[in-house]
Amino acid sequence: MLTIESLTHLGMGRASDGQSLLPRVLPGEEVDVAQDGTVRIVTPSVDRVAAPCRHFKSCGGCAMQHATDAFVADWKQDIVVKAVQARGLDTDFREMATSPTQSRRRAKLSGRRTKKGAMVGFHTRASDTLVQVPGCQLLTPALIASFPALEALTALACSRKGEIDLTVTEADLGPDVLVETDKDLTPQLRVELAALANQYGLSRLVWNDEPVVMINPPKQDFGGNGVVPPPGAFLQATKHGEATLVAAVNEIARTASRIVDLFAGCGTFSLPLAKRVAVHAVEGEAAMLNALDRGWREGRQLRRVTTETRDLFRRPLEADELRHFDAAVIDPPRAGAEAQIATLAASEINTIAMVSCNPVTFARDARTLVDAGFAMPWLQVVDQFRWSPHVEVVASFTRK
Incomplete structure (x- = not known):
């Protein structure tokens, strides 16, 4: 039995053995740690709550959904x-x-081909395992709605055993998408990507450093002024x-x-x-x-x-x-x-x-x-x- 004494700045719990750093625990909790590293909460903190997102236990995108908003603040x-x-x-x-919640307007996701098509999501904590997150409580509804387009892109851009990065940003006239992949952009692939962008209403699609299509300028509002940032630029x-x-x-x-x-x-x-x-x-x-x-x-x-x-x-x-x-x-x-x-x-x-x-x-x-x-x-x-x-x-x- 271990007691959680405090949290690190990364949200890991410092245990009473002076060695263990455990995820998804809170100060004052008593926990058991199995040989495989699984943590069981024996005595929960009064600040512990049920995670609002159904993906919390598997997804590595969030660290503190198990605590009250007041505790996290x-x-x-x-x-x-x-x-x-x-x-x-x-x-x-x-x-x-x-x-x-649901206000993050930009995300960097990963895509991977599967036997049935493709999947897009976040990695689990400290792992290369990819988890789909259709119920994510961080991303805006517009970003969630872009997942079918990102999956279609993954099917085109990803090799059977590889993985690609997809940076998607919400814009008023459709998602702004940057694809980072090792796959070459051929003339035929360019045609297929342009058709995909039209089908899913993407505002802009960029392949590595090369623009493929811009149907609508993906403007961002800075003080009432429209700005089209470079692909993947800070926002x-x-x-x-x-x-x-x-x-x-x-x-x-x-x-x-x-x-x-x-x-x-x-x-x-x-x-x-x-x-x-x-x-x-x-x-x-x-x-x-x-x-x-x-x-x-x-x-x-x-x-x-x-x-x-x-x-x-x-x-x-x-x-x-x-x-x-x-x-x-x-x-x-x-x-x-x-x-x-x-x-x-x-x-x-x-x-x-x-x-x-x-x-x-x-x-x-x-x-x-x-x-x-x-x-x-x-x-x-x-x-x-x-x-x-x-x-x-x-x-x-x-x-x-």
Whole structure:
């Protein structure tokens, strides 16, 4: 008999033997572990609930459906609290924002051929076993409705023993699908794929790096402006999460007259900000900036948005380049933005809105800003990845 003492930041339970890390358990529970690793709950926690998704036990997409929403929210908030405190930082935590069920508008699924046709789904935890998830409680109904099209694509794109990746994104005029496969795109296959896209109403179909067909531009709405992201480009996981982050960034930069948007992507923040202020968008991927620029040129009543393709890890904007701006927005990848944060700290910018998907690198970079004379008056945790260990943060920094 083991007792679960706490959870790791990945949701694994630390057992009283000091060695075992067990999935789908909660602090305080007493459990038996069979020789094959199967965990039996002997004394359940008061925070344990029946999983809302029928695929939870077999699918590896979710880690925390066995706990109440309140427990999961507290656990995720505590992950950020500990990361911030580990750097000796203190701030006010705003109420956490959690995206609703069935709101994930983008997913990367796997496809495999079967004797009867094909199957599409997620892998089980730490396994190559594929599980179909027609009742998934994370994905939007539109993504669920695209499964027949993805299965048909798998039958065409996958070898008998292989597996393919399918990135599908919800768009207003039909799913936007990127197929990643080792199979060659032949002229005959191109014809078959075009017919399939028409049959299932796909807006765009891309085979590896090669566009096959675009029936309707798969536009995403950034502040009322339509943008067609490159295939597979980064997109905030839910519309709810994106709206929460955009509102927070707008609030932080509300008094700015000229803003630099670092790691700007396709314009998640640049275009909403451009409704009232000029923005300079900097991003390492030229294709994403091209999409942003087209969205800006086709937009209405927007202030000027300029773009600059630049690797901000190797060549961050220096303090003298930042002197033209009075506020910065920065939303780096999981590695954070150590070099760029250092030049922001040395600049004359007084207002920074920082968005992060990694509490650890966020806390590191926040420490640099605070040491340079910035205050961090508030922070908000945004949970777009419901029931998973992933969490996002947005915080305000103002120079004292």
